[in-house]
Amino acid sequence: MKIAIIGGGNMGGAIAKGIAAGSLVPASDLTVTAHTQQTLDKIKGYDPAIRTTLDNREAVQGADLVVLAVKPWLLEEVVKEIRGGLDYRKQAVASVIGRSSFEELGKLLDNGSGVMPVMYRIIPNTAISLGESVTFIAEQGAPKERLDELVSIFSELGQTVVVKEPMMGPGTSLASCGIAFALKYLDASIQGGVELGFAPEEARAVVMQTMRGALEMMNLNGTMPQTEIDKVTTPGGMTLRGLAAMEESGFTEAVKAGLFNSK
Numbered sequence: 001m002k003i004a005i006i007g008g009g010n011m012g013g014a015i016a017k018g019i020a021a022g023s024l025v026p027a028s029d030l031t032v033t034a035h036t037q038q039t040l041d042k043i044k045g046y047d048p049a050i051r052t053t054l055d056n057r058e059a060v061q062g063a064d065l066v067v068l069a070v071k072p073w074l075l076e077e078v079v080k081e082i083r084g085g086l087d088y089r090k091q092a093v094a095s096v097i098g099r100s101s102f103e104e105l106g107k108l109l110d111n112g113s114g115v116m117p118v119m120y121r122i123i124p125n126t127a128i129s130l131g132e133s134v135t136f137i138a139e140q141g142a143p144k145e146r147l148d149e150l151v152s153i154f155s156e157l158g159q160t161v162v163v164k165e166p167m168m169g170p171g172t173s174l175a176s177c178g179i180a181f182a183l184k185y186l187d188a189s190i191q192g193g194v195e196l197g198f199a200p201e202e203a204r205a206v207v208m209q210t211m212r213g214a215l216e217m218m219n220l221n222g223t224m225p226q227t228e229i230d231k232v233t234t235p236g237g238m239t240l241r242g243l244a245a246m247e248e249s250g251f252t253e254a255v256k257a258g259l260f261n262s263k
Ligand SMILES: NC(=O)C1=CN([C@@H]2O[C@H](COP(=O)(O)OP(=O)(O)OC[C@H]3O[C@@H](n4cnc5c(N)ncnc54)[C@H](O)[C@@H]3O)[C@@H](O)[C@H]2O)C=CC1
Pocket: 006, 007, 008, 009, 010, 011, 012, 013, 033, 034, 035, 036, 039, 056, 069, 070, 071, 072, 074, 078, 096, 097, 098, 099, 123, 124, 125, 126, 176
């Protein structure tokens, strides 16, 4: 599958890096565009075989899939720019834009011909660059084999979850914004560790290994977090006091507020 990524920034670049490292799409079948040559040079640094250009119209020529990965406020401008050069019978269009919809994308892509392309919404998180993403995918009008092919590509880069469009917002919150929320917990822990007397690098190492251990226990034991929390918590002990203080400060509600407000 030949893929053109329009906007090789944090997300478009991470997708390009991940796909180039995978086995299903040769790096030479990837074309990435950006607003500046400096960004394209960074993309070349991932794999020199990735094709790069500042010209969006040139990039979409011959692509089987065009991935729109610009900031939301640039979507309309970019779609208008490339629309005339797309063959909707052959070329599918995917949006990675966080708060978009098939309705909005369809309106922008509508060229009055009565033919619409296969459309996807694809929301990875930034760990796609190292093959550890959770990627949510929804489709509109995709034949099963084309969806399966797309899912195979993204499944090399972590876990892929195919959903109906209404679950794209919640999926984005939980996994794509969610990676920032997880990092926020780590950041708070490191800050606290420093205030407890550790050097920042020591606190970082301790917090990362503690998080790794927590994840691995859940993974190996097939448990929910509370089961593992119960094993740590001595009645009347230190952990209980800490957990109570966290909840008094609104920990669980704060995390949920982050999820509900980001969708
Ligand atoms: N960063 C993330 O973790 C995620 C981002 N997204 C979505 O990805 C989209 C891009 O976000 P980021 O990658 O974070 O932004 P970014 O600013 O890092 O990347 C956007 C890229 O678009 C390029 N660009 C600007 N104008 C252009 C044009 N006219 N033609 C071609 N390229 C152009 C810029 O050079 C830049 O490299 C957003 O719509 C966001 O909602 C979705 C999931 C996760």
